[in-house]
Amino acid sequence: MKTVVRFIKSLGQRAADSWLRLAIFCTDAAALVWFPERVTPNTPRHDFATSRWRPLAWLVPLSRPIPTGGAKNRFLTIQFIQPVTNPNPGVQRWWWLRAAWLAVFCITVSCGTLTARAFTSADADTLFAAHSKAFYRSSNGGASYKKRTEGTRPADFWTEAEQLEMVLDAYERTTNAQQLVMFTNLFRGFLAEHGRSWGTNDFNDDIMWMVIACTRAHLLTGNPEFRDVARTNFDLCYARAASTNLGGGLWWKVGVQSKNACVNGPGAIAAFLLGRATGEGNYFTIATNLFLWERATLFDPTTGRVFDNINVNGHVGRFALTYNQGTFVGAANLLGFTNEARLATTFTMQELCRDGYLPPGGENGDGGGFNGIGVRWLVRYMKDRGEQATFEPWLQKNAEAAWQARRSSDNLSWCRWPEPTPPGPRYSWGCSSAVVILQVVRPTETVKTEN
Secondary structure, X not given: OHHXXXXXXXXXXXXXXXXXXXXXXXXXXXXXXXXXXXXXXXXXXXXXXXXXXXXXXXXXXXXXXXXXXXXXXXXXXXXXXXXXXXXXXXXXXXXXXXXXXXXXXXXXXXXXXXXXXXXXXXXXXXXXXXHHHHHEEEEOOEXXXXXXXXXXXXXXXXXXXXXXXXXXXXXXXXXOHHHHHHHHHHHHHHHHHHOOOOOOOOEHHHXXXXXXHHHHXXXXXXXXXXXXXXXXXXXXXXXXXXXXXXXXOEOOEOOEXXXXXXXXXXXXXXXXXXXXXXXXXXXXXXXXXXXXXXXXXXXXXXXXXXXXXXXXXXOEEOOOOHHHHHHHHHHHHHHOOHHHHHHHHHHHHHHOOEOOEOOOOOOOOHHHHHHHHHHHHHHHHHHHHOOHHHHHHHHXXXXXXXXXXXXXXXXXXOOOXXXXXXXXXXXXXOOHHHHHHXXXXXXXXXXXXXX
């Protein structure tokens, strides 16, 4: 009984109303066929719920709202009632049929739903392996991710960098040394394509993403090459991007007079991690200054919204994106600004989501991996600060949806969960968010339960 009640409550008033009306319609129709001589359309509504047994006196469709519930009782209201004896055998059989059908219906759907939504660590392995099989390619001692399932074109600079971070997410979950081999091969392939110095890339945010990936790899492995490449490219990027215009911060792109969250949040994280990797205090100072500028310029302290950008004329692009929320939270957490981190995480959960699901992105565009980036840093904050009770159920809901959205043909899951992944070509970047969220969010089951 508790399982049924929890299931009905989880549906919400509108959904519960719809499901119950459908189930009641089916049983009423069946009753009219099986014993029409005892039950008529004029039978009083309250008589349908009569029973000598208290366990059957539940799920009562009322013809009017309960007075003490406010607007939420505009819909079908469910409550326990006192058992009533009705001598009409037809009514009794009708009620028994309805009660039995509703119980079986709700328990079946509830159990199936709970089992289907759960995901395990093995499922995280499955999504990572599927992504690797579809997109990872080795060549001449290096490797890269293909842009899409069809063709051989490699992923773009920054989406490749972020998929290197995805590999590190998997390693941090599994400690599987093979994933460090993958990262090293991808690093070699990246240098072969883009060189050891990335100054020819005008996008400062692109460089910061790869700096983060390389610095994380150094902190996990101790490999000095990862650290040295990261430091060289952070320094050249910071030198051209930092200015006192608008009070500080980093320009988004060479020749474009806009300072964006997508470079300042990652820049603060990159600088902080380099401080750890090198032991040089100036990187911590840079990290703090970049975060404080972003907080003062691109953050609403009353709501937790992180604005996208501010241009040289002072106009602020006030729209919020999950990856900007995530890197702001990541920098705030690393630097100890926990109130700001909590506020920005709460805003993401409550304001950017629809029915609790992170906003869908376009596969063949920047937005395909936004949710993966955002979740990576939100989860790190949640774990570091012990906020699981507040945020983990929401994150697990999204991880479960990402797992369920995979397609059966190759286990690829796109970035628009809970919508199922359609057939046809898929993009490595668009499929990376689902992989990331299953790597970083704690599984809801340790062993898969069969339905």
